[in-house]
Amino acid sequence: MVDVARHAGVSLKTVSRVINDAPHVQQSLIDKVLASAAELGFRPNRLASTLRSGQSTATIGLLIEEIANPFYSTIAAVAAEVARAHDTLLITASSEEDPEREQQLLRDLCSRRVDGLLVVPAGDDHSFLRAEVEMGIPVVFLDRPATGLLADTVLLDNRGGARAAVQRLLDAGHRRIGILLDSIGVYTMRERLSGAQEALAQAGVAYDLTLVREGVRDPMTAAVATAEMLDRSDPPTALFTLNNRITVGAVQELWRRESDAALVGFDDFELSHLMPRPLTVVAYDVREFARTAAELLFERVNRGQTWPRTVVLPTQLLERGLSLAPAPATKARRTRAH
């Protein structure tokens, strides 16, 4: 700007005024300054502008697990949309489920003075963010609640959805239901598992731990876990997969071996209705979910502090046919008699 000012024969401040469309500048000077700026290839530096004026950076941070997962990429897309409506850009960072990395990324984002944070928490202690929150950086937690910190949170009705899913399988006559889940350390997995247990308990069906397979991280391991479960001498007649990645792996394996086990998955996904087997899913509106969180964030960015709110969005059992349980008094029964 100094160079432009010298070149145009005006003061620094006048250049600033022209660049910012400020009033009270002669047209002739405006033209001169713009010409000089163009000639010298002047590019405004937003960092300096932000620093001096104390304005916002027009940036928000989104911390998720991994963008490649369609669940998170949809969230990222919606967050970017909402951000755009507020003339804001989005920095997306992946924690890869690593609490240390999460903390480091959040600190980094804070030091970049983002206007707000949208966080799918991975770690189990977010008290290090307390100072930020108290100092007024808006934070909204998504999909999982933060621990050690009060803040806006948007969740799904994981428990209710899982309960309905298992309920449905029980109604169809299934008694041996295999459950595949990612790490029990993840909030959503715990909740969904609890919901499943509630449904079993309510139906008076014993909770068989050997039918629960934890630590299923991706479609590949889900396929393996499915295979192992079906290869048992007393295989389940139905599977309940606790997230979309696991469901995909289970579908592949069931299809490969032409098994007729029933399958209900948590999370809907594109093309789920075209799967080679009838696939009932616990569905919800991911975009609505993400939009709620993003709008909560901007509300806080624009209006300032309020009491932390928690929003829980409903889920819906989307039935696409469900193979029935085999006739009673088969292996399953006998096994349970042991």
Added chain:
Amino acid sequence: MVDVARHAGVSLKTVSRVINDAPHVQQSLIDKVLASAAELGFRPNRLASTLRSGQSTATIGLLIEEIANPFYSTIAAVAAEVARAHDTLLITASSEEDPEREQQLLRDLCSRRVDGLLVVPAGDDHSFLRAEVEMGIPVVFLDRPATGLLADTVLLDNRGGARAAVQRLLDAGHRRIGILLDSIGVYTMRERLSGAQEALAQAGVAYDLTLVREGVRDPMTAAVATAEMLDRSDPPTALFTLNNRITVGAVQELWRRESDAALVGFDDFELSHLMPRPLTVVAYDVREFARTAAELLFERVNRGQTWPRTVVLPTQLLERGLSLAPAPATKARRTRAH
């Protein structure tokens, strides 16, 4: 930092040193400064740091069409991965195919002093970036070449892939091949269509414009276009869909009406092998594609100027079965006799 310095009874510079782990500071002072910083809730301001030191912002910008499309979200994921390996964060912005918006976003990213830009160009004139490129902001174009500007570019062998696809359909005996594409204004669509034409010409099959449907933007319109094409009195016996979104829509419609038309799609996608109909696709390694571009970018970021390079990645016809053309001398033949 001034407050911390006063509180700790040291100079500003000493605080700076402590914060940056600079050598030559007594342990006792380090402790005192850290204690004061913690007590006052000091958070370093990277903007100021970057401004003063002239260091990089450790940020790159990614400009794509829309993150919700799995093709782009994979690119974003890989870009973020590569960026992370260089301790850099990623700002993702969507142009929504709007050239004006694209230009505005690119300017914005430049004014934020990103270290580099990864761009899937939407507009048809990128000369406005020439100044940036010449002043040393590294830019890599992805998926489509930039116009009016020399810069690194990473492309797919669109033409070759499309040629192979149509070739394969012709080999299977198909003579009436419907082609569904997004806007002809998009580079990849033009290239793929050209490849298809080349294969037809080589086989001596006339190029029938009525079998080409342009402007198919999403799965929904693809399904409609598919329906319309199959409802003709002289329907095609095979379809070639020119991107993943169109393929999805076509699969849905073919499946819905239990048509036995053959289908080959450009772009592979997750679960494509589980589709209810055999689906042959022109596949390529999206992650490799994105990684190539991102690494080209960081090479330029770190090593500075070199001559612009263009990389073209190969595609591969992934055959998953293809229904054969109907017996000769059917409708299709008769129609061509007109």
Added chain:
DNA sequence: TGAGCACGTGACAACGTTATCAACCCAATG
């Protein structure tokens, strides 16, 4: 003993911008 050097510390300017305020011009007012 004194030069040389490594270490430890702080004063000050600077990065590129904007806020503040003073100064100027000129027309309108009393």
Added chain:
DNA sequence: CATTGGGTTGATAACGTTGTCACGTGCTCA
């Protein structure tokens, strides 16, 4: 004619940080 006031312009300080340099201390080495 002096006074007011709006429009226009610029000098200067400041945003939060780091680079530069100068200074003091204590040690080593010839």
